[in-house]
Amino acid sequence: MKLKQLSIFLENAPGRLYEATHALGEAGINLRSLCISDSSDFGVLRILVSDVGKARRVIMEKQLPARIDDVVAVEIDDTPGSLARILYPFKEIRVNVEYMYALAGASSGKAVMVFRFNDNDKAIEVLRGNKVRILDAEAFGMIESK
Amino acid sequence: MGKSSYQPKRFAVVGAGPVGAIVAAFLSRGGCDVTLCDVVPSLLKPALDPGILIEGTETLQAKVTRTTTRVDELIGNPPDVVIVAVKATALPLIASSLEGFAAEGRYVVSWQNGIDTERVLAEHLGAEFVLRAVVNLGCVPVGPAHVRIAFHHRPHLIQELDPRSMAAAAGISEVFTACGLDTRRTDQIQHMVWRKAVLNACMNPICAVTGKTMAEVINDPILFHLVDALIKEGVSVARANEFRLGSDYYPYCIDYIRNAGHHKPSMLQDIEAGRRTEVDYINGKVVEYGAQAGVPTPYNTMIRGLVKALEPK
Secondary structure, three states, X not given: OOEEEEEEEEEOOOOHHHHHHHHHHHOOOOEEEEEEEEOOOEXXXXXXXXXXXHHHHHHHHOOOOEEEEEEEEEXXXXXXXXXXXXXXXXXXXXXXXXXXXXXXXXXXXXXXXXXXXXXXXXXXXXXXXXXXXXXXXXXXXOEOXX | OOOOOOOOOEEEEEOOOHHHHHHHHHHHHOOOEEEEEOOXXXXXXXXXXXXXXXXXXXXXXXXXXXXXXXXXXXXXXXXOEEEEOOOHHHHHHHHHHOOOOOOOOOEEEEEOOOOOHHHHHHHHHOHHHEEEEEOOEEEEEEEOOEEEEEEEOOOEEEEEOOHHHHHHHHHHHHHHHHOOOOEEEOOOHHXXXXXXXXXXXXXXXXXXXXXXXXXXHHOOHHHHHHHHHHXXXXXXXXXXXXXXXXXXXXHHHHHHHHHHOOOOOHHHHHHHOOOXXXXXXXXXXXXXXXXXXXXXXXXXXXXHHHHHHHOOO
C-alpha cells in the first residue's frame, strides 16, 4: 500500500526545476503528483510518477541528487474537518507526520492526501482500522515493479 | 584464522568509473563471474572486449563476464556480492534500486569514499546485508574501461555492519586478496573511514578549488596552511565524536599527501569534468558531525561552499 516517491534535491538556482521536469517529460514520464519545498540553499521536488524505475534511471543519468522514499496516499472527503479526523488517532500512538501534500481533483468530491509518516507501516494499520481508503500504485497509474 | 565459510564467486560492480573498473578488472582476472553496471553505455562496451585496461602502479587487462545499464536487472539474476563503486551522491538512488536484492548469502559492499555511505545502503537493504570498505588507492580515468593507478597503498579494509555477517566480510576479503586486490577484514572500520575522510577533506577540496595537484598544494606554503587547518579541524571533530585516528595521525597525513605526487584527486577530476563532487559526504559530514559535537568547523564550511559553487548548475 506504500507508494514510491521520488525526491529530487535541487539547488536554488535558475533552471534546475526545469532541467529535472524536462528530462522526465522527454522520457515520457507523467507526474502523478508533485510538491516542492525549499530550505535556504536547496529545494526538494517530491513527485509520484507513472514509472518509478524509468524515472530513477533518468535522474541517475542527469546526475541529480535524489532518493526514493515510501509514502502513503489516502482518499478523504473534500469537506471541512476531514483531514483533522484522519489525523486524530495518530496523537495517541505517537506516529508523526513528517510532511504531507494534497492532490486536488483526483476523484470527484474527494481529496487525496500524500503522507510521509515516521512509521508508515503503523500509520497504514491505523488508517485501515479507521476505514480510510488507502490508494495503491494502480490507483495512481504508477508502475513500481521495474 | 582459517578460511571463511563464505566464498563468493559471482560479483556485480555498480559504477564503471575508475574505482569500479579496477575492482571489476581484478576480480575478472582472478576468475570471478563479474557483471559491470553503469548508466553510461560507452563505459561498458570496452569492458567486455578488449577488456578493462589497468596501468600505472600495476598493469593488467581483463574482460568482465557481462554488462548492464540497469541496476535493477541485478535483482532478476542476483550475484553473491554487489560492490557499489559510484559517487556517493548517486548512492540513495542506487540503494533504492537494490531493494529486493538482500537475501541469505547476498551482500552489498560500499566500496566508496566518504562518511556514512554504508548507512544509506543499510536504510534500504538492512544492516545485515551491508558491508563497508575503505579503499586505499588513487586512480585517474584514461578513457572508457582504461584506468591509471597513481598509488596503491595495500591493504584495503572491509567490515560488516552486523556481527552476523562477519564470515561474509572475511570471505569477501579472502576472494579480493586472492584476486590481487589485497583486502583485510577489520573491526575498526569507522575509525578507518574517518582516517581516510579527514585526509580527503584536507586535500581534495583544496585541489578542486585551485586546480592544483596534491604535490603542488603541499609545496605551496599558503595552500599548505589551509590543508593544515583542515587536518586540525577534522581531527578535532573526529575526536569529539570519539573516532580514533591514532596518535601518529598528523605525520601519517603529511606522509600520505607527499607520496601522492602529482595526483589529481577525484574531486578535482569531477570539477574539471563538470560533474557533481562528493564534498557533501566528505567536508559536509565533517561540518555535520562538528555541529553534533559542538565543534566549530569554519574551514570545512568555507571550502565546502566554494566547491559547491563550482559544481555544475
